[in-house]
Every structure is written in structure tokens, then in C-alpha cells.
Amino acid sequence: QSALTQPASVSGSPGQSITISCTGTSSDVGAYSSLSWYQQHPGKAPKLIIYDITNRPSGVSNRFSGSKSGNTASLTISGLQAEDEADYYCKSYTTSGTYVFGTGTEVSVL
């Protein structure tokens, strides 16, 4: 199973909106509503920020939103803040009954 494809880096100024894409295949991203997003700060464990494409766990800022079209999912961070600077990973369940992560995107706040 190949990793889902994400841009290596995305940057934006405080207050701006940025979008991170996550591209897979009809055997993973396109197959289920299982797409989730994780935020990881340096030296920390990943944190779930979006599950089932569009849902936010309790306590996660509504500045984070998700969507999906076909085999590509997207994470949008609106009102970018310094604390959003981190690595972001998408993850999907697959038709093989396994999980595959994205390649990861480093978000920089200029």
C-alpha cells in the first residue's frame, strides 16, 4: 500500500486560510468516509483534528475543516495562527482492511 500524497509544505500569513490536499485511490480515500487528519507538533504524539472527512472531535477549533471529492481529501485551516505551525497527516482506511497515512505536510506561519 502506497502512502497518500500530500504537499511537502504549505505556508501562510497569520489570519489567512490554507488548504492541504491528500490524494489517494479508489481503494482508500475514494472508497470510504474514513478520512481523518492529525496534527503533530515537534516531539509530540499526533492529535486527531478531523475524523470521517468533516467531523471535529470535541475541543478542536472550528478553524479546522475537512472535505473530500473523489480520491482527494482536503484540510482547510482558516484564520491561521502561530500555534497551527505543525506537521499534518491524513489517514484513510483501505479496502484491504488496513490503514494508510499521507506523506505529511509541514505548515509554516510566516
Next chain:
Amino acid sequence: QVQLQQWGAGLLKPSETLSLTCAVYGGSFSDYCWSWIRQPPGKGLEWIGEIHHRRGTKYNPSLKSRVTISEDTSKNQFSLKLTSVTAADTAVYYCARHMDRKWSFDYWGQGSLVSVSS
């Protein structure tokens, strides 16, 4: 509040067996699915496998021949064994809980750095 606390040997020689354990505090153990994930230094996340008390185990095909995930429900713990390690297995290893009836991981352990070097 659910907490996952993990431990295990941090330095191994090539060909040895990696062994990690994750203890779950708070919440039900047998009702959830539990996974191991790893992250080589400076690289991305890789799912290793999962265990559910009633549904059994699933493994990443790329690691399946070397991986065993087991559970001890009496202690609310689950464990990872990875045999015949090489330098490529050097990574931070995380345990995680699957969200109830979802495919997402909502609680994570603190991570354990395992280095393989001769």
C-alpha cells in the same frame, strides 16, 4: 479520562526482537480496537497493526511476517513484538486507541524511541 502509557527497550542490535507494551487507563479495554503506529526520525507515520478483543488482529502487509500484536485484558494492556529488526526499524513507536465505531485514532501514547544499531 483515557490515558495510554507505553514502555519497552529503547536500544536493540540487528536481528533482535523489538518488544513494547501499552497500558490503558480509564475507559473500557475490550470494547475498543487498539493500534501500533511508528515514525522513523524525520519521516512520516506508518500503521503497523491493530488488535480487537473479539475481532482479532490485522497487520500492515509490509510488516506482517515479523509482527505480532497481543493483548492482556486482565491488565488492560496490549503489546507489540517485531522480530529480526534492522536499522530501518529505528523509529518512534506509538500506541493508539481507535475512536468508538470509527476509523480514527483518538487517544495516543507518548511514543517510544527504539533505535537499532550494532
